[in-house]
Amino acid sequence: MGLPRFARPKEGAAGVRxxxxxxxxxxxxxxxSQDAVEAVFGRFGEVKGVYAADESxxxxIVCYGEVSSAEAAMEALxxxxxxxxxxxxxxxxxSVHQPASQVKADNSVPVSFDVSELNIPGLHLVHDFVSAxxxxxxxxxxxxRPWNGLAKRRVQHYGYEFCYDVNEYPIGVGLSPHIDTHSAFEGFIFSLSLAGPCIMEFRRYSDGIWLDRNLPGAEVKDGSLDHSNYVRKAxxxxxxxxxxxxxxxxxxxxHYIPHHKxxxxxxxxxxxxxxxxxFTFRKVRNGPCQCEFPQYCDSQR
Ligand SMILES: O=C(O)CCC(=O)C(=O)O
Ligand SMILES: [Fe+2]
Incomplete structure (x- = not known):
């Protein structure tokens, strides 16, 4: 189910078949499922494709070869x-076909099952780290234990020397792009996923500027970011x-968890x-960060 070039017709365009x-x-x-949609709509004519209309x-979008099939499905369903x-x-x-010039650029990035395909040094994923x-x-x-409610997710915080957070994300909720603050945490960051899956996107910005968006609570809307100056992997x-x-x-x-259902x-x-x-594990830093990436480091600027 990729995203096709079809749009919802404007109100008042009901006569256009x-x-x-x-x-x-x-x-x-x-x-x-896509198969179930195809089976039901296939009763009215050959279905050429079923696509996601949006990311909801x-x-x-169900595409037939013939207008008459679409009319019959409309009438019946x-x-x-x-x-x-x-x-x-x-x-x-x-639905109307949109000229290519009006199609919003597909903002998705191919998602890998295998972390080695991303080729990001220092990124590792261990499947089945815990049993069911x-x-x-x-x-x-x-x-x-008690949860602390944030705007869209709930958290629990533990520890100090070894900082241990639990995040709960309801369906459709993600996390805005950020680098965990260099000056606050050293070394490795581990994150154990439980109960449900997600995708995590990684972005390396070419300008490397330490932006306010890295500060705790400085969540940015994805739409406000310039998509041209970073490499993306997921x-x-x-x-x-x-x-x-x-x-x-x-x-x-x-790193970033898109807000998708x-x-x-x-x-x-x-x-x-x-x-x-x-469950996210971070080690609290004692002393300034001396990493090899000063352009991304709040300790070194
Ligand atoms: O939920 C996760 O796996 C990541 C959480 C995260 O990036 C953070 O809390 O800084
Ligand atoms: Fe993080």
Whole structure:
């Protein structure tokens, strides 16, 4: 389900028919697979493709070869609960093909399952770092303690010399791009993912400027960033895996969890779970940072 060049028609354009349908309330984020959509819409004519209409995971574009097939599907399915699609009521409109010049640049980056493909020195991922039983025990242990609510996620903080944080992300919530502050934490940063998957994107900015966005709480909206001056790479983090940021990965690359409900990983569409819990381990620094990346270092400027 890649992102196609079709758009939702403007209000008032209802008379314009096309072989492509914009179908809302349908998609992987609401438990409806591409195969199921194809099977249902295939009853009305040959389906050429089913695409994600946007990153919500709950709106798709169904493309037929013939307008008559789209008309028949519209007549039969619009506004009615569809038993084969978990009883969901589909909201369907004709979709229009957008000229290439109007297509918003696809802002996604290919996501790897294998950390070695990223070629970021110091970045390591160990799958199945804890067993399913250990995962249950760790989740039960943190759920037995009070959570501190932030705007979109909840956290628990432990320790001092060895700083240990627990983050809980509800579905669709991520984390804005940042480098964990050099002056505050030294050495390695470990992050154990539990309960649900996510993708983590890494960005190395060419200007290397230490920006305010690195300060705790200085969350930036992704849309406000200049996408042209950094290299991007992304990795899939399955539950029970341990991520290690060291060296260049820790000191020179921003990391970021996109605010998505679904992620496209290779050919797969992966739905985020209702929650992802991460245990993040950092060592509190005593003395200034002397890393080899002064252009990214708040201690050395
Ligand atoms: O949730 C994670 O895996 C990463 C958390 C993180 O980057 C942080 O707390 O600084
Ligand atoms: Fe971080």
């Amino acid at each position: 096309s072989p492509n349908l914009f179908v809302a309330n349908c998609g992987p984020a609401v438990g409806v 995971g709950a709106r798709v 619009n506004g009615r609960p569809c038993a084969e699609l978990n009883g969901r009521s589909l909201h369907i409109r004709y 039983e250990e995962e249950r025990e760790l989740l039960a242990a943190v759920d037995g 990795i899939y983090l399955p539950p029970r895996s341990m991520l290690l940021l060291s060296g260049e990965a820790r000191y020179a690359w921003h 679904i992620d496209f990983v290779g050919e797969k569409v992966i739905k985020r779970s209702p929650r992802r819990v991460s």
